[in-house]
Amino acid sequence: MSGRVQQFREFREKMNQRILDQKHLPINRFFTLDTKAYEDGALDAMTKEFAGLSASMVLRCDDCISYHVVRCKELGATDEQLFEIFNVSLVAGGSIVIPHLRRAVELLDELNASDATS
Amino acid sequence: MSGRVQQFREFREKMNQRILDQKHLPINRFFTLDTKAYEDGALDAMTKEFAGLSASMVLRCDDCISYHVVRCKELGATDEQLFEIFNVSLVAGGSIVIPHLRRAVELLDELNASDATS
Amino acid sequence: MSGRVQQFREFREKMNQRILDQKHLPINRFFTLDTKAYEDGALDAMTKEFAGLSASMVLRCDDCISYHVVRCKELGATDEQLFEIFNVSLVAGGSIVIPHLRRAVELLDELNASDATS
């Protein structure tokens, strides 16, 4: 796995654990709701990840975008499908989404290169 | 069709036509890109409408939400599926999404009542 | 109570009940977290309502602002205190907050007039 993805995951996991260890019950419940929102249900997990990705792109949250791109890839999304969501997000959110799109595509290329060498 | 949905559609169509009639070519091209973003492609139209709906909800645009709810229903989305997208949007965008969720559910109920009597 | 406040509360309560009746468990849990976030704890309810009010103002959500203004008044906040929060929100969020400030002050005046005649 690429260094950037690895670094993002490690900081994310370390701080999530730190926050959960604070035992602020409502915050911990929020984290659970956040995780469960993307599980299979009346819609499959992939469709919900696509929805989460477009929400993250128009809100321009790089960490959220990274997380959902990784999850979409893990669930088997193709580059063509991801670019469709990138396009929906770009049209809905405007050119201010472009800097985040650049970083999302850079991450996607890293993930693909990592898959190819693993 | 309910009065509210009808009124929204009429204003939308009247003003879209007015804007297109201005013949500002780049704006007209943007409108075309917006329409085409939700057509079948590497992802089916419904998945893209769900992504557009979640983007609209977290950006809290009532007119956009109304448009995508109507389109999702036209494409055959069930209430259970729509509530899954509502949930993703609520968790991603927070409680400030709730006022828009109220209006989205009110619209959904109007659309369902309209279907039942048509 | 003034007509506007009454109308807002009735729609809010009707649609909240409608949404809870859908029995989408994660959404219902989110509503519970939202309610509980403003209860007395390590900070008193009023301080948390002030924080919720400033969050609502900079995010420019009229319904959220109305709700928190009503709650602040119920908890005994003075106009002078509310204008302090209005000022923090205005400076943090900029002049785009002003249209929402106008409606917040109109609501505050209605609440005060209503108190005076009850």
Place this chain on the structure above:
Amino acid sequence: MSGRVQQFREFREKMNQRILDQKHLPINRFFTLDTKAYEDGALDAMTKEFAGLSASMVLRCDDCISYHVVRCKELGATDEQLFEIFNVSLVAGGSIVIPHLRRAVELLDELNASDATS
């Protein structure tokens, strides 16, 4: 002048006066800074109004958009110039700007009709 523009101006002026009468000095100073930001300086007032209009459109504040459209027209902006700013705002802010664009064009048409009959 059209009813909608008149109604907007009256509420705006009434509530601005109400807020200033509260004599919360920092808020009053903020209002002064807001007014002065659009006066002739190193840039002429029209250029600054165009910048204020695009800021208002991408932040999707209808009242702010209305105010700046009225001001641009008072300063002599043509429809062609305003549609250029609408286009910049649409591309920068995305399709979620469209509902606000519809209302901005409706207002512009009202202002033009009002000019023609005055």
Place this chain on the structure above:
Amino acid sequence: MSGRVQQFREFREKMNQRILDQKHLPINRFFTLDTKAYEDGALDAMTKEFAGLSASMVLRCDDCISYHVVRCKELGATDEQLFEIFNVSLVAGGSIVIPHLRRAVELLDELNASDATS
């Protein structure tokens, strides 16, 4: 004091001074309004800092969050109180606040470690 906090403060102070030295009077007045908004008044400084912190979190401005966390600590806020504001912000602003929450908690831990060794 930790390196990260120190670096943030130094850049902040250097650039604030640079901006003030430009002698653009309205910008300098805005900076004064921003500073004064958080001073003791009808509400104490801490309550206003909490309101500024929640506004900063839902608007997802890391530098603003850092500034208000530092100020809250200086004024004597406990971790329990700060997590209450984190929770209000998380519920109001949604899971897109989480990346900023991670960095806020990391900063808080640095500030606490710094206090313990000073």
Place this chain on the structure above:
Amino acid sequence: MSGRVQQFREFREKMNQRILDQKHLPINRFFTLDTKAYEDGALDAMTKEFAGLSASMVLRCDDCISYHVVRCKELGATDEQLFEIFNVSLVAGGSIVIPHLRRAVELLDELNASDATS
């Protein structure tokens, strides 16, 4: 040219090319609309860049701000004119714009220093 500006341009150009090479036609058309929005027309390019800069500042997109500051300088904008747009953006968007203003002024100083030594 300074290292920071150079690095930003190189990543921007590399990733723009990568995205265009994906040959997702609607995304490529969007990029064209984005470029063309700022060309001379009913308004001159500079006025449109100022509008794009204020939009970027209130939406708090550092890469967009950098791009428009560079373009404004290339078109001959003076520091006094840029500070006028900074002020409009600061008043419209609030103190959360300040961290982006700091970085914009740092970039402006780098561009000016680079001009002086070239």
